[in-house]
Amino acid sequence: MPTKSSSLPVSRFFASDPRYYQIAVLAALLIYGVGWLSFDTARREITILLGTALITQFLCGKFFSVSAFDPRSAMISGLSLCLLLRTNSTLLLILTAVVTIASKFVLKWNHKHIFNPTNFGIVAMLALNGEVWVSPAQWGSKLYFGFLMACLGGMVVHRALRSDVSYAFIFSYAAILFGRAYWLGDPLAIPLKQLQSGALLLFTFFMISDPKTTPDSRAGRILLALLVAGGAAYIQFVLYRTNGLLWSLAICSVLTPLIDYLIPGTKYQWNSPNTGNKGEAYEKGRMVLRPAA
Numbered sequence: 001m002p003t004k005s006s007s008l009p010v011s012r013f014f015a016s017d018p019r020y021y022q023i024a025v026l027a028a029l030l031i032y033g034v035g036w037l038s039f040d041t042a043r044r045e046i047t048i049l050l051g052t053a054l055i056t057q058f059l060c061g062k063f064f065s066v067s068a069f070d071p072r073s074a075m076i077s078g079l080s081l082c083l084l085l086r087t088n089s090t091l092l093l094i095l096t097a098v099v100t101i102a103s104k105f106v107l108k109w110n111h112k113h114i115f116n117p118t119n120f121g122i123v124a125m126l127a128l129n130g131e132v133w134v135s136p137a138q139w140g141s142k143l144y145f146g147f148l149m150a151c152l153g154g155m156v157v158h159r160a161l162r163s164d165v166s167y168a169f170i171f172s173y174a175a176i177l178f179g180r181a182y183w184l185g186d187p188l189a190i191p192l193k194q195l196q197s198g199a200l201l202l203f204t205f206f207m208i209s210d211p212k213t214t215p216d217s218r219a220g221r222i223l224l225a226l227l228v229a230g231g232a233a234y235i236q237f238v239l240y241r242t243n244g245l246l247w248s249l250a251i252c253s254v255l256t257p258l259i260d261y262l263i264p265g266t267k268y269q270w271n272s273p274n275t276g277n278k279g280e281a282y283e284k285g286r287m288v289l290r291p292a293a
Helices: 002-016 018-036 043-063 071-084 090-106 117-128 141-157 163-184 189-195 198-206 218-237 244-262
Strands: 085-087 132-134
Touching (some): 018 043, 018 071, 043 071, 071 090, 071 117, 085 117, 117 244, 163 189, 163 218
Antiparallel strands (some): 085 132
């Protein structure tokens, strides 16, 4: 009985806002990776990325007259950059963090973000500079399994993590990988190995599932997930380019305003009035298509 009561405040704390759980998982992953798996990330780089992200969030909030400084989203973006971004230039670290956070305030449509900030920041720097790269191959099997459990636990803790778009993407992307292996006669070990990536999990549960950048309707989110999965496979296996997931999400995100217009839904808000639920609780489930212009 005491154990149950003592764990209740923690679950309520995470359920109050999904960003708290995201920050806890990403921070634990980064600490474990740097301390035990020797991630190629120095403490100086972590300090620069997190510090720049928070400072940029504060300055942009002042400039764009945001009511109060909210470090939660900036922390998620900064931690994600620490896990994915690699460069030998301090200036590029600072510039990437600035572009990542500033994109939330500048690139908006109908008071809604167009791009996931971390995705946009990394893709913008990859396109503009050859001295920035993404490091996906740094996850051991033990860390991968633990990270997977933490991601799935997040879906249980709070439904606002947009489980529909995450599951639609990962299942469709896995189907493409297994279908390609079957078509080419490759062993199943190849698609299984391709799916065992911490960067893929980070993308699936923390990037494409961003409530503020995904379509408002469930049907729209599933459509976006299918487009991103297909686009990533095309970029990787037809164009033979790396970072297909990141490029595909950045390109397909441009279609989100059109999807919201054709398949309208309720816009997500982090702080919702006194219902005790967020995210899917506000999903009306209407699949009414608007006439195309």
